[in-house]
Amino acid sequence: MFDIPDSFHEQLAQLQLELDAPELEQLHSYLRLLYEANQRMNLTAVRDAEEAWNRHLLDSLSLLPVLQSVGAGRVLDLGSGGGLPGLPLAITMPDVQFMLLEATGKKAKFLEETAAELGLANVEVLDERAETIGEPGCVHRAGWDVVTARAVGPMNVLLELAMPLVVEGGLLLAIKGERAPIELKEADEALRVLKSRVVETRRTTTGTIVVVEKVDRTPADYPRRPGEPKRLPIGTKQG
Secondary structure (H helix, E strand, C coil): CCCEEEEEEEHHHHCCCCCHHHHHHHHCCCCCCHHHHHHCCCCCCCCCCCHEEEEEHHHHHCHHHHHHHHHCEEEEEEEECCCHHHHHHHHHCCEEEEEEEEECCHHHHHHHHHHCCCCCCCCCEECCHHCCCCCCCCCCCCEEEEEECCCCCCHHHHHHHHHHEEEEEEEEEEEEEEHHHHHHHHHHHHHHCCCEEEEEEEEEEEEEEEEECCCCCCCCCCCCCCCHHHCCCCCCCCC
């Protein structure tokens, strides 16, 4: 079912990416494991095999050029879910340490089992909320070169979850869709409050990559308690 479609190779070439045979085989194995688990839990709504290669894997791998250009050594994948984009990136960047952050226990277990079956020694899984590990005094606060996120939430929410985890000068790489410009406009206040700035938006064949740099230390008041960033995003008025 998950044979590699020609369109995947064509779009890889457009991104100027080359993958070797073992990497392609691991990506193939990952998709198989994802869809086997999807019969037991909700990990993806994409059913078509060709669409899975392009919507899931290519979309994840679109971050590779940015990660390679900044030389990131430690990457946290926030709200990893079924492992996207974290696991495809870990497969293709074996010298980079990845932490997959997933607060739903059964999904975190899937990530652990899948990383082990794929032999990914550069992957750890943390079953926890971003608001909790971003608190002042936590080892993960300001501990990551790059935070990645795909389908986690709107930018004004995502920024509060992600920026406390990033080192000063580090990056958030968010994969967004057609609403990216609207989300960024709504996130003006969050960007200011969280001492961050958008340095680039990059259109790809599958979406838009928003690159956000952390320019100063995150105020100690952020992140707020679990659930609060989503309930009342920075810059919105209560009531």
